[in-house]
Amino acid sequence: MSWVADAAGLATLDPDARARLDRLSPITAPKGMALFHPGETVKGFVVVLAGRIDVFLTGPTGRDILLYAVEPGQSCVQSTLGLLGGEDYSGEAVVQQDAELVLIPRETFLALMKTSERFREYVFTAFAQRMQSMMHVLEKLAFSRVEARLAQCLLERAEGGVLRATHAEIATMIGSAREVVSRRLDALEKRGVLRLDRGVVHIKDAATLVHIAESA
């Protein structure tokens, strides 16, 4: 069974390119594993087939900010930056849910970029999307208040009105500090918008949350 068929965006690849990619074997990565660290040299282009990988920016104080999540079918663009732009890189990629992924080595990647138009499209689209989402992160960080970012985060990531995440994790997602998140969550609980348990946030009043998310 070809894994290429599973990767949205690569499914319509030309036969030559498919054949070339099919020679590569997917590998599995357990939750918590770091794919690369700041300053590390990059081995190739990573495509995620299953699970999820989060890419962080880590600050000197140890605080870190979620840049974006790589979902199945998407690729970890960061890994190609060094390959193309030169500079070394201060991000970090961590497997968040047990993942299956393919690492396309440098040579294969460059060859495919040369020969396959569809592959180029795939890579370019990936780049463009990452750039967009990084701009959004920047925008939110610079211009919106913590309360609004928090509300957005809860709405986006909750499943069935429930978000399983520690305050520290939420803080990372919205680029803030744990204490600040704790206080804001507390305030929202007192207002009756949420209910808090250890490691879990229950949304009780989504409408108010939407309102907060949109204000500023």
Place this chain on the structure above:
Amino acid sequence: MSWVADAAGLATLDPDARARLDRLSPITAPKGMALFHPGETVKGFVVVLAGRIDVFLTGPTGRDILLYAVEPGQSCVQSTLGLLGGEDYSGEAVVQQDAELVLIPRETFLALMKTSERFREYVFTAFAQRMQSMMHVLEKLAFSRVEARLAQCLLERAEGGVLRATHAEIATMIGSAREVVSRRLDALEKRGVLRLDRGVVHIKDAATLVHIAESA
């Protein structure tokens, strides 16, 4: 005279691609002109031959942050994002020094991407560099203090120990507010590190400035 020769990175282009680009005429853009606004559809790929274009992210409060400057030989990557990734875009590009630039229309751009390997390299490198610099902006905004960012900015942009810029402009460059910049500059002047005039900052003690820039 071919303008292509002037654009670093495009100079070594294959003859076919060169010929194609040479049919395009450079246009001039006066200082202050906006190349594109938030939400605008993009016409093509922009290469800057002379002058400088600054790309900003504008917040709802009117405050804006400098994402990066496009110098001669470089291209304004933002313009291609819509072309590839889809989403609309909330940045703004303003000509900062009278500029000469070439606009490669969508069709030509796509055709070149298809046929010319060197052109692809050029575009990719441009992408990677912008992404890197945006990461740096994000990093500084999230993790370093205003004083450090200010010092870095002064050191990087001063020519012969002199920076011609208003406090408001400096604030935009470092992603802060004018009042904050005024106060910090004031403090540095009182410490004897700077001398301030209207629209001009003179650096008196670069060593101390370097020290401040590196601390946090």
Place this chain on the structure above:
DNA sequence: CTGGTCAGTGTGACCAAGTCACCGACAGGC
């Protein structure tokens, strides 16, 4: 040489948010 206008700057009060240094509370393994 007025007086008006405007960009650039100075200032104080206030609020939002990050930091530091804790402590308490709970869960799971032994």
Place this chain on the structure above:
DNA sequence: GCCTGTCGGTGACTTGGTCACACTGACCAG
């Protein structure tokens, strides 16, 4: 049961962004 580590809560403090002004010099029209 107890210990250990993660999770969450809290107060004091500092930094930085916002608001609402007042001040100043440059330049221009009258």
